[in-house]
Amino acid sequence: MFEILSPGNRLAEMNRKFKFYERYGVEEYYIYDPERLDLAGWLHRDGELAMIEEMSGWVSPRLQISFEFPSTGLELYYPDGRRFLTSVELHQQAEAAQQQAEAAQQQAQAAQRQAEAAQRQAEAAQRQAQESEQLARRAEEELAAEKVRSQRLAEQLKRLGIDPDSQV
Numbered sequence: 737m738f739e740i741l742s743p744g745n746r747l748a749e750m751n752r753k754f755k756f757y758e759r760y761g762v763e764e765y766y767i768y769d770p771e772r773l774d775l776a777g778w779l780h781r782d783g784e785l786a787m788i789e790e791m792s793g794w795v796s797p798r799l800q801i802s803f804e805f806p807s808t809g810l811e812l813y814y815p816d817g818r819r820f821l822t823s824v825e826l827h828q829q830a831e832a833a834q835q836q837a838e839a840a841q842q843q844a845q846a847a848q849r850q851a852e853a854a855q856r857q858a859e860a861a862q863r864q865a866q867e868s869e870q871l872a873r874r875a876e877e878e879l880a881a882e883k884v885r886s887q888r889l890a891e892q893l894k895r896l897g898i899d900p901d902s903q904v
Contacts, residue, residue: 737762741769754778758785763798773809 737757739750750767757765758780765778765785777794778785788794792805800815812820821829890900 737764738766739768741767741771743771754785764796766803768810770809773805775803775805775810777803 739753741750754765761780762785763780765780766775767777768775775791777788777791779788779797780786791803794803795801796803801820802813804811804813814820893900
């Protein structure tokens with residue numbers, strides 16, 4: 737059990753809580769006063785809560801978290817040595833994560849717009865290539881038709897006794 741005192745806490749109330757926790761076998765009980773930067777702790781032994789003499793450097797037997805007391809106030813550490821973050825630090829991390837997420841979303845949207853523009857360009861190039869192919873086919877067809885007309889004309893000239901290959 738971990739309690740953080742506030743100006744509204746009363747001594748009688750805290751004593752009742754202490755006796756309740758002791759009676760019902762709370763394994764560990766800690767009270768932190770942030771105004772006085774004071775931490776007190778008790779460990780359940782032989783049916784009662786016994787005071788922990790030195791809290792700085794204390795490691796909770798149940799949670800394996802450690803308590804340190806630099807001049808700035810209480811710091812708690814996970815079993816792996818990482819410090820518990822303050823609410824301000826957690827808020828800053830959340831804001832930073834939010835900003836990163838927004839930046840990533842903006843980058844994704846920009847990439848999507850670029851992909852859409854590239855798709856439109858590819859489609860335009862495809863249409864242009866198809867139009868060029870159609871023009872080339874029409875030119876080939878016209879050339880073939882022109883050859884046929886040329887051959888017919890040459891045949892007509894030959895029937896009239898004119899050599900179309902001779903130069904006059």
